[in-house]
Amino acid sequence: MHIVVCIKQVPDSAQIRVHPVTNTIMRQGVPTIINPYDLFALEEALRLRDTYGGEVTVLTMGPPMAEDALRKALGYGADRAVLLTDRYFAGSDTLATSYALSQAIAKVGETFGTPDIVFTGKQTIDGDTAQVGPGIAKRLDLMQLTYVAKIPSIDLAAGEIKVERRCEGGTQMLQSRLPCLITMLEGTNEVRRGSLEDALYAARSQVLRWSAADAGIDDLTRCGLRGSPTVVKRVFAPTARAEKAALIDAAERNLRDLADELIAAILTRGPALEQELAFNSGE
Amino acid sequence: MSSANREAPRPASGRAGTKKELPDHFKDYRHVWVFIELERGQVHPVSFELLGEGRKLADKLGVELAGIVLGPPGETTQSAVAEAFAYGADLVYNVEAPLLADYRNEPFTKAMTDLVNAHKPEILLLGATTLGRDLAGSVATTLKTGLTADCTELDVDTDGSLAATRPTFGGSLLCTIYTLNYRPQMATVRPRVMAMPRRMDKPVGRVIRHQLSVAEDDIVTKILGFLPDSQSGKANLAYADVVVAGGLGLGAAENLQLVKDLARAIGAEHGCSRPLVQKGWLSADRQIGQTGKTIRPKLYIAAGISGAIQHRVGVEGADLIVAINTDPNAPIFDFAHLGIITDAIRFLPALTEAFTRRLSPHSRDKLAS
Numbered sequence: 001m002h003i004v005v006c007i008k009q010v011p012d013s014a015q016i017r018v019h020p021v022t023n024t025i026m027r028q029g030v031p032t033i034i035n036p037y038d039l040f041a042l043e044e045a046l047r048l049r050d051t052y053g054g055e056v057t058v059l060t061m062g063p064p065m066a067e068d069a070l071r072k073a074l075g076y077g078a079d080r081a082v083l084l085t086d087r088y089f090a091g092s093d094t095l096a097t098s099y100a101l102s103q104a105i106a107k108v109g110e111t112f113g114t115p116d117i118v119f120t121g122k123q124t125i126d127g128d129t130a131q132v133g134p135g136i137a138k139r140l141d142l143m144q145l146t147y148v149a150k151i152p153s154i155d156l157a158a159g160e161i162k163v164e165r166r167c168e169g170g171t172q173m174l175q176s177r178l179p180c181l182i183t184m185l186e187g188t189n190e191v192r193r194g195s196l197e198d199a200l201y202a203a204r205s206q207v208l209r210w211s212a213a214d215a216g217i218d219d220l221t222r223c224g225l226r227g228s229p230t231v232v233k234r235v236f237a238p239t240a241r242a243e244k245a246a247l248i249d250a251a252e253r254n255l256r257d258l259a260d261e262l263i264a265a266i267l268t269r270g271p272a273l274e275q276e277l278a279f280n281s282g283e
Numbered sequence: 284m285s286s287a288n289r290e291a292p293r294p295a296s297g298r299a300g301t302k303k304e305l306p307d308h309f310k311d312y313r314h315v316w317v318f319i320e321l322e323r324g325q326v327h328p329v330s331f332e333l334l335g336e337g338r339k340l341a342d343k344l345g346v347e348l349a350g351i352v353l354g355p356p357g358e359t360t361q362s363a364v365a366e367a368f369a370y371g372a373d374l375v376y377n378v379e380a381p382l383l384a385d386y387r388n389e390p391f392t393k394a395m396t397d398l399v400n401a402h403k404p405e406i407l408l409l410g411a412t413t414l415g416r417d418l419a420g421s422v423a424t425t426l427k428t429g430l431t432a433d434c435t436e437l438d439v440d441t442d443g444s445l446a447a448t449r450p451t452f453g454g455s456l457l458c459t460i461y462t463l464n465y466r467p468q469m470a471t472v473r474p475r476v477m478a479m480p481r482r483m484d485k486p487v488g489r490v491i492r493h494q495l496s497v498a499e500d501d502i503v504t505k506i507l508g509f510l511p512d513s514q515s516g517k518a519n520l521a522y523a524d525v526v527v528a529g530g531l532g533l534g535a536a537e538n539l540q541l542v543k544d545l546a547r548a549i550g551a552e553h554g555c556s557r558p559l560v561q562k563g564w565l566s567a568d569r570q571i572g573q574t575g576k577t578i579r580p581k582l583y584i585a586a587g588i589s590g591a592i593q594h595r596v597g598v599e600g601a602d603l604i605v606a607i608n609t610d611p612n613a614p615i616f617d618f619a620h621l622g623i624i625t626d627a628i629r630f631l632p633a634l635t636e637a638f639t640r641r642l643s644p645h646s647r648d649k650l651a652s
Binding site: 145246 | 323392416419420424425430431458462504506507509510512525550567573592605616619625629634641
């Protein structure tokens with residue numbers, strides 16, 4: 001079977017700093033990683049390939065440097081990598097992104113065989129929207145299976161798939177049809193370490209670099225800023241509370257006194273809390 | 284009164300200043316809709332929180348607030364309809380069909396997009412739950428309109444546009460997003476981000492019923508079964524009244540025990556900031572912040588948490604925030620009410636001990652007398 005995995009290169013969020021004066025993101029020197037949620041999707045795709053045979057194509061849309069993420073994915077064992085990169089994609093929101101990716105997936109299908117499954121991560125750590133996966137499913141008319149925790153079985157001949165899907169308060173057992181789009185839940189598998197063989201393969205592989213035209217996109221008004229219904233009007237840092245926190249300086253103080261002082265301060269501000277806490281602490 | 288607002292658009296800055304006039308076919312889109320999430324007989328509380336927020340938007344715009352109730356025929360669906368009125372809806376759009384008994388993307392997307400196309404709302408709000416996100420993504424793509432996820436603030440601009448504010452760049456800044464030339468303007472909001480409005484005893488008002496235009500045979504995905512989560516040991520952070528959480532300042536995974544000890548002593552739920560989940564110190568259902576749980580407790584104690592924006596937006600609704608941190612410049616002191624500049628690892632045991640002393644049966648007796 002043929003599986004397409006959509007991944008995104010994101011800044012390592014633990015290292016993002018905001019400029020204290022200008023309130024802009026200081027991107028310089030921030031390392032990039034494959035969106036961590038996408039690794040679970042990639043791992044699941046590789047496992048399915050190892051079980052059922054076939055190929056895994058990884059796809060990303062991004063600037064030329066996103067090739068690094070694809071090369072890493074090849075190092076985990078993906079068979080083929082496609083980088084969708086074009087200045088027309090700059091400023092895409094989730095609707096424009098799902099349009100470009102769905103066109104590219106269709107082109108991947110024409111070129112290398114129609115995919116049976118398209119995977120994405122649950123969401124990205126920089127945008128956190130969880131909207132691109134459903135967007136791709138809708139545009140390509142794929143069955144939409146989000147928050148999938150497990151794929152107990154696939155019947156390729158019948159074109160059927162069974163999945164366990166996390167929902168509020170429990171897990172749904174679903175039976176659906178291929179082709180489908182799966183957004184994979186985090187922590188549901190153990191991401192492999194790539195083998196030496198895969199590392200060598202990654203090093204000598206060609207990452208396919210597609211422009212909008214290469215991906216068969218002729219309507220550029222649906223891409224990038226022009227194709228995005230949402231507009232970011234303002235980016236800002238939240239203002240501090242007008243009233244600063246009342247600070248207790250602990251330097252050279254006895255911990256016991258300090259704890260009593262803090263509790264007194266808590267109960268002064270919230271007198272009703274004493275009853276609440278006393279009630280709660282009852283064994 | 285809304286038209287008065289709309290006739291006086293304010294020139295906006297930046298890209299928003301390039302706004303063209305709304306295309307004619309969107310001009311009759313009016314009113315604010317809230318999707319009422321009904322699953323296994325229960326309305327998710329986020330739907331009521333959204334009705335509270337939707338009420339404010341509708342009043343500012345001078346339009347009506349509608350609840351959208353999709354469910355199986357019968358009592359649970361009708362009680363969800365009644366609850367929508369009790370929490371502020373002016374009217375309810377209701378689709379009842381047996382295949383809306385359990386959530387599936389296909390029939391729900393169909394029901395929702397049909398309703399939107401028939402009745403043309405200008406704003407559509409959904410809870411950012413697994414169900415709400417699954418549905419919102421499909422509906423927005425089908426309607427080819429804008430969708431802003433996980434908003435922390437919703438407002439109406441002077442020209443009547445929805446101004447949806449959410450954290451961005453992994454939660455390091457906030458941004459305000461508009462859907463300028465498309466309708467409806469869609470947004471999702473996470474549970475507990477908005478305050479729960481007061482429930483009023485109100486009679487059931489205008490209900491507009493619709494037929495579902497698909498049959499079971501048209502639906503590809505079948506539900507084979509449902510396995511409820513076991514409730515024991517499950518965190519109920521979002522709705523807890525007292526919460527204690529730890530961050531990277533704890534230094535090592537085993538020091539989380541200090542947080543759990545304090546939580547136990549005062550009957551609190553315990554949680555943590557995002558980096559701890561990423562390090563695997565605690566499971567994801569204990570994560571507090573934009574990508575974890577949003578909490579609104581009466582008391583929140585944050586130990587060794589620096590207070591990045593993505594954490595801040597998850598705790599700002601707390602009545603009283605107490606921060607323990609060694610760094611006096613940590614951003615958490617910008618939104619905490621009480622702060623203590625000390626090492627959480629050393630201080631937490633003392634605090635647990637002091638609380639236990641204060642809340643001992645003896646002092647409880649004193650309290651009762």
